[in-house]
Amino acid sequence: MERITEELRGMGFEGEIKEDILMRDYTSLRIGGICRLMVEPFDPYSLKLLVELLNSEGQSMVVIGGGTNLLVSDEGVDEVVVRLRNWRKVEIVETYRDEVVVFAESGIPLQTLLNFCAEKGFSGLEGLVGIPGTLGGAVSGNAGAFGYEIMDRVDRITIMDKDRMEVIKRDTLTPGYRNGAVKGIVLAVHLRLYRDDTESIKNRMREFLEIKKGTQPLNEHSAGCVFKNPEGDYAGRLIEEAGLKGFRIGDIEISRKHANFFINLGRGTSRDFIGLMRKVQEEVDRRFSIMLEPEIKMIGQGINAH
Ligand SMILES: Cc1cc2nc3c(=O)[nH]c(=O)nc-3n(C[C@H](O)[C@H](O)[C@H](O)COP(=O)(O)OP(=O)(O)OC[C@H]3O[C@@H](n4cnc5c(N)ncnc54)[C@H](O)[C@@H]3O)c2cc1C
Structure with missing residues (x-):
């Protein structure tokens, strides 16, 4: 190194x-x-x-x-x-009667982008309110909530694949649930948004945020939803039904507010986190014959081998 x-x-x-x-x-x-x-x-x-x-x-x-x-x-x-945390430029690059195209670099915090769009009267991202992280991370995982998914608003993506920069049109990609299907490093994104008035956009954002605050442990140390929702159901509901809300290994606890969030109470470790994931997968599989798939991304030495 x-x-x-x-x-x-x-x-x-x-x-x-x-x-x-x-x-x-x-x-x-x-x-x-x-x-x-x-x-x-x-x-x-x-x-x-x-x-x-x-x-x-x-x-x-x-x-x-x-x-x-x-x-x-x-x-x-x-x-x-x-x-790419210093890559935060955002600008309006195309304007039409009802639509606009906004260019944003991938390191911009998603919420900074949402606030920019709300102030300008650009609608289409409201459901993503309260999702932490960057635009690059959101596109990589096709972040979404309340029926909104970021890839629905993407027009094109600038990436670096190996050492070549390329612009990929959205319609050449097949993103799915929590999967942006983008190869390489996301450098910047062109988003196609609708014109609306700022107050209506902010009202929708406030409503979604209230629901999110009421149902998710936003002020605790978590990584969002641990598992993907299986087709036609909710991982959180299955974990709760399995009686695991509040279950704990070491300092990692299944949130009492939302069972698909695992909270680090202070001295949590990846070993305990994985142990808890296994426990949940086993219990949910035993009770409902459903194998939950991780939504969180895991990196580092031996992370899948604990
Ligand atoms: C309290 C809380 C609430 C959440 N609510 C939601 C929600 O409602 N909906 C939802 O979808 N998610 C939610 N999340 C999860 C998370 O915030 C999102 O997935 C977010 O979009 C991740 O962005 P990030 O920048 O933090 O990515 P990271 O966590 O840093 O990385 C995630 C993945 O993206 C890749 N990545 C990051 N940047 C780039 C880039 N520039 N180019 C290529 N790949 C990249 C990484 O390699 C990794 O595989 C929540 C998380 C928390 C803590």
Whole structure:
């Protein structure tokens, strides 16, 4: 890793390079061991230099956004972790009578983008209110709620695949439930939105947020929904029916407010989190013959082997 740092510094790379940081400081769950190298390129050229260098060194990498859908191993991460947190530009690029196209860079916090759109009177993203993390993370996982999904509003996506930048039209992709179906690193997104008045948009956002606050533990350390909803049902309902609300392993507890959220009470570990996932999968399978599939993304050493 030291060689990568030195080479980057010597080749005109602009960005932040952090060594031996704790991943728990970069995730909403507050879990995760040491990452030997985290790199935050400031511009596409620096990202390209980084990707080329890592490819030539045979060093793998993983991109993260706000870390709000992530479980990171207690044993740390071997990959170089890349963040685009400084990529936050947002601008209106096409305007029509009823529609607009907004360009936004992938590191922008999703809620900053929603507020920008509400102020300008651009509708289409209201259901995503209260979802933490970045636009890049939202597109990668096709984040959604209240019948809204981000990919429904995407017109095209600028990505870096290997070391090539490409613009992918939305209609060439087949996104699904919590799957944006995008390959490579999401650099920026063009969103197609409708004109509406700011007050109506804000009212819808307030209503959705009230419901979200009433049903989800928004102020606790979680990674959102742990499992995907199975076809025609809700993972939270199944976990609750299995009698597991409030069940705890170590410092990881199944939320009493919403059973598909696992809360880190303070000293939670990825080992306990995975243990709790297994317990839930076994109980739900035993009772309802349904195998729940993880929605959260897992990274780091041995994370699937606990
Ligand atoms: C309290 C709470 C409530 C939540 N509510 C919802 C909800 O209602 N609906 C919902 O869908 N989700 C919800 N989530 C989950 C999470 O916030 C979303 O999935 C969010 O979109 C993840 O964005 P992120 O930037 O944090 O991504 P991260 O967690 O950092 O990463 C998630 C995945 O995206 C990939 N990724 C991130 N950035 C990029 C990029 N630029 N290019 C390519 N891949 C990238 C990562 O590699 C990883 O695989 C909630 C989470 C919390 C904590």
